[in-house]
Amino acid sequence: MTTIASNLQAVRDAIAAAAAGAGRQANEISLLAVSKTFAPDALREAYRAGQTCFAESYVQEALDKIAALQDLPIAWHYIGPIQSNKTRTIAENFAWVHSVDRLKIAERLSEQRPAHLPALQVCLQVNISLEASKSGVAPNEVGALAHAIAKLPNLKLRGLMAVPAPSNDVTAQRLPFARLRRLRDQLNQQGLQLDTLSMGMSHDFAAAIAEGATMVRIGTAIFGDRIYQKA
Numbered sequence: 611m612t613t614i615a616s617n618l619q620a621v622r623d624a625i626a627a628a629a630a631g632a633g634r635q636a637n638e639i640s641l642l643a644v645s646k647t648f649a650p651d652a653l654r655e656a657y658r659a660g661q662t663c664f665a666e667s668y669v670q671e672a673l674d675k676i677a678a679l680q681d682l683p684i685a686w687h688y689i690g691p692i693q694s695n696k697t698r699t700i701a702e703n704f705a706w707v708h709s710v711d712r713l714k715i716a717e718r719l720s721e722q723r724p725a726h727l728p729a730l731q732v733c734l735q736v737n738i739s740l741e742a743s744k745s746g747v748a749p750n751e752v753g754a755l756a757h758a759i760a761k762l763p764n765l766k767l768r769g770l771m772a773v774p775a776p777s778n779d780v781t782a783q784r785l786p787f788a789r790l791r792r793l794r795d796q797l798n799q800q801g802l803q804l805d806t807l808s809m810g811m812s813h814d815f816a817a818a819i820a821e822g823a824t825m826v827r828i829g830t831a832i833f834g835d836r837i838y839q840k841a
C-alpha cells in the first residue's frame with residue numbers, strides 16, 4: 611500500500627471508531643479529502659484507494675487539477691475564500707461550495723451556475739468561534755442569510771460549515787461543533803431542510819463526529835504536511 615492509501619485507511623478506521631463511540635453509523639459521515647497544495651498525482655493515488663470527493667481552497671490551483679484529472683469522475687468541493695470575480699469559475703467547475711457567507715456571493719453563484727449542471731450544493735460558513743480574523747457569517751445572522759439563500763433557484767442549500775478556533779482538548783473542541791449543530795437544528799425547526807454539517811479537520815474530526823458532523827474535511831492526515839510555496 612502507498613502512504614496515501616494507508617493514511618486513507620487509517621482515517622476511515624478512525625471515522626468508524628468515532629462514529630461507533632457516538633452511537634452513529636460510519637456511513638452517515640462522508641470523507642472529503644482536502645487536497646490543496648498537493649499535485650494531481652497525489653489525488654490520483656487517493657482516487658485509486660477509493661476516494662472520490664476532493665476539496666480545494668484556491669480557485670486557480672483547483673482549475674489546474676480539475677483539468678489534469680478530468681478522466682476521473684471526481685466530485686469537486688470548494689472550501690476556500692470566495693472573491694466576487696471568481697464566482698463564475700466556481701459555479702462552472704464545482705459540485706459543492708462550503709464557504710458561502712454573503713448573499714451577494716450566493717446570488718452570483720446562482721446566476722452563473724450553468725443550466726446544464728444540477729444545482730450547486732451549498733453550505734454556509736459560520737464564524738462559530740467569533741474570531742475577528744475569520745471568514746464566515748456571524749451566528750446571529752445565519753438565519754436571515756439561510757432563508758434568503760434557500761430561495762435562490764440554482765443553489766441547493768445543504769447545511770452549515772465551520773472552522774472553529776483550534777484546541778487540543780477534545781471537550782473544548784466539542785463546544786463550537788455543538789453550537790453549529792444547534793444552529794442547524796433551529797433552522798430546520800424554522801422550515802429549512804438542512805442535512806449537512808461540514809465540520810471536523812485532521813486534528814478534531816472525532817469531536818466533530820461526536821457532535822453530529824455529516825462531512826469531515828481532512829487534508830494533513832491523508833496527504834501529509836502541506837508545504838506552501840513562497841509567493
Ligand SMILES: *Cc1c(COP(=O)(O)O)cnc(C)c1O
Binds near residue numbers: 644646689813828830
Ligand atoms: C485546509 C483545510 C482543511 C483541512 O485541514 P487539515 O488540518 O489538513 O485536515 C479543512 N477545512 C478547510 C476549510 C481548510 O481550509
